[in-house]
Amino acid sequence: MAIRTIIKSGDEVLKRVCRTQLTFDERLASLLDDMADTMYAADGCGLAASQVGILRRICVVDVGDGLIELVNPVIIEKKGVQEEQEGCLSFPGEYGTTVRPMKVKVRAQDRNGNTFTVEGEGLKARAFCHEIDHLDGIVFKDRLK
Numbered sequence: 001m002a003i004r005t006i007i008k009s010g011d012e013v014l015k016r017v018c019r020t021q022l023t024f025d026e027r028l029a030s031l032l033d034d035m036a037d038t039m040y041a042a043d044g045c046g047l048a049a050s051q052v053g054i055l056r057r058i059c060v061v062d063v064g065d066g067l068i069e070l071v072n073p074v075i076i077e078k079k080g081v082q083e084e085q086e087g088c089l090s091f092p093g094e095y096g097t098t099v100r101p102m103k104v105k106v107r108a109q110d111r112n113g114n115t116f117t118v119e120g121e122g123l124k125a126r127a128f129c130h131e132i133d134h135l136d137g138i139v140f141k142d143r144l145k
């Protein structure tokens with residue numbers, strides 16, 4: 001387990017589209033461990049692999065009720081609307097209002113390749129949307145109201 005360097009705004013890596021993760025091995029497990037360590041050390045509630053320079057469709061989220069590891073996540077349902085302030089570990093000190101769904105359902109794989117679905121409402125829905133956006137090279141500043 002190790003804390004990785006978070007890539008900051010201005011780096012083109014944040015605009016790249018990430019590739020599907022096809023292997024579920026020790027390397028993926030240690031990347032997920034490092035991503036969680038890095039997110040917690042930075043006091044964030046989500047982190048995408050591209051933010052540590054790995055262009056794979058992988059992210060971690062913890063809004064205070066436990067760590068969720070998402071490999072190849074896809075939003076399969078959206079409900080409602082919320083408008084809230086959002087920030088990003090790659091844009092320290094910058095915040096802005098975005099419009100996001102109030103509730104989302106996400107389908108993803110776990111670190112062993114098993115498919116699962118997870119639902120989020122409020123902050124958790126926003127975190128899922130924000131992190132999955134990163135995997136498509138989209139940052140919150142592209143979504144400002």
Ligand code: NI
Nearest residue numbers: 087088089090
């Ligand atoms: Ni972010």
